[in-house]
Amino acid sequence: MDMDIDETAKGEEKHGKPIVVILMGAPGSGKSTFCEHVMRSSTRPWVRVCQDTIKSGKAGTKAQCIESAVNALKDGKCVFIDRCNLEKEQRNEFVKLGGPQVDVHAVVLDLPAKLCISRSVKRTGHEGNLQGGRAAAVVNRMLQKKELPKLSEGFARITSCQNESDVQSAIDAYSGLGPLDTLPNGYFGQKNPGAKIQLGIMKFLKKTDAPASSESISKCIPDSNASQITEEKDTCSKGTGSLSENAGRELKEGEEPVVGSAGGDVSLKDAPTLAFPSISTADFQFDLEKASDIIVEKVAKFVNKLGNARLVLVDLSHKSKILSLVRTKASEKNIDSNKFFTFVGDITRLHSEGGLHCNVIANAANWRLKPGGGGVNAAIFSAGGQALEVATKEQAKSLLPGNAVVVPLPSISPLFCREGVTHVIHVVGPNMNPQRPNCLNNDYIKGCRVLQEAYTSLFEGFSSIVRSQAKLPKGSIENLQSKMTESQDHPDGVPKDHITNSDQKNKREGLHKSERSKRSKGYRDETEDASDSNAGKVNLSNKSDGSRTKSWGSWAQALYNIAMQPEKHRDAVLEISDDVVVLNDLYPKAQRHVLVVARYEGLDCLADVRKEQLQLLRTMHAVGLKWAEKFLHDDSSLVFRLGYHSEPSMRQLHLHVISQDFDSTHLKNKKHWNSFNTAFFRDSVDVMEEVSSDEKAILKDEDSMLSMELRCHRCRSAHPNIPRLKSHITNCRASFPSTLLQKGRLVLAPCNVSIDA
DNA sequence: GTTCTAGAAC
């Protein structure tokens, strides 16, 4: 058993130490539920010390809690301290329970404020909005004082949970602790996502050359010449963050609201509002006069179709030339200044600092839809957090100039919680900057057309959000998926498919109908080097359906080339059939690691697989199994797993057949490990089942999976880095988690099956 | 996918 314990736990006594787990979290964060789950399935004796109920069902004192915990420890039991414990001072006496015989752990349930509020409202019964508001205020105030625990406070282990899946893993970790087991010490989970975001904003603010003092940058100031938003002006001029209507009264002046008006059951009494930056006039150096003409023209066209919805052009500085140009031209055209106005402020802080509630903001994006690059794009991605990046990826991988894509914002995004933004619309405008991709070389005929298209796409996107929200009962914003409808009156009469969410799928399905006939062996005569030049690159031409295809770098083509012309790669190939080729992975991540590659043109990855490929999946699995069994015949101590990467790096659908020793010098980093040992790795048996019943396989997002903490695939212990993990797995002989032992996810030698099963 | 390397972490 000692062999299985992580080396950080060396020197422990033979009997597992009792643990005191101090839970930390706002009301409604799920502390009690956490305890219940662990206590239900743990083989260790646990005692839950809850201040709310300690005095025979009623709230008691901290001293009573301590006493109760001490008694439980004397009996050799483990203890949960179930109270908020958000401040260091509140928890330090409990930390002192630790010592040579007792470890003190922290489990932080750092879940979105909105979620805690809605849960605590539910728990306190069916009270009115006032009560709901009070719960919001209580949670709010507690979270202001939150001090995240540090190891230096005396904790042996801290587990920080930011979402439900983190919570579940923590529950699993504690539930699975047998009487002799220990959990590795250290800090687990993301430490302080907020800090990163703030930094991003600060960088952005410093980068901008706004001549005004820092004060006028950080506080948004309504643009006095044009804005007609008297109520917002009032809040803003007080210099306090404006508070959402439901929770506001309970908060002191000057406190930052944690929940924006998007929280829970908020009414939609605010008019839907789109805040947008001027597209293409900053980094893309588009002429300001021409751009302002186009903005006003497009606004004039849309503003009356939008019902009570509002459009707001935002820039950072009072001296913004584009704002003053647009303002002048808008008033010349008599555009209703209640429905369209300009606003000076940071587009990522319009509500918290400017008092202006905008449920949708537009981003002047780059064609890759990636963060960075400075300016508005960097600021919005930074403020939106990883949730925005992930949500963006789900909608599109890239975007052509003149197009827009609507991204529903997950409720965990800071932009949603703090600013009440429910959607971000990415827009790519024409580029006149020779330093940037797709420069139009001063071709303003094309440039103006593309900029017009960009604004049309943007406003149509916003319009469709407004329409779909109008249909929904209030309060259900977060479930909103922007269902885009084709514009009936596109100026060019050209149907635009850039905003639709389904075009890629259609394209894919279209591809597969003809896939059998397109299937080719020796399809190309060129050498693989020549075929690299264009194959798989993102289509940047102005083709209407080219706006979102996955791009494959030249290095990602190797499997495709082998699958198409295996006879040219005889030395690399282990087996060739009509459907598949089998080869050794060039950089094996374990003692045995082969790939079963499909030989079908157009089948790049698991995302491309539909029911038509079910038979192919079965063939691939059978071939993979055959090779695993062959290897097991040579070495019966091996264990194999067959599966696909959710988002492979190499083009051409391929099944990994990999032994579970992970004994390889090529396994070098976190990505390598997590790509085979998180849900990012999709077991072949599950994929076949999903495709058979649900038409397609479930895919896991690369960004969330591949950055997860490093855990042993057998005993699930966590390790700080790759070298430590590798030294652990060479010795760990714990049996595999039960999920892997089911459904034939693991392939073992016949004699081993009976032992482990 | 890997390699290279700056700089963070230890």
Add this chain to the structure above:
DNA sequence: GTTCTAGAAC
């Protein structure tokens, strides 16, 4: 000082 990670380039 060395070890390790993560991002850019390929």
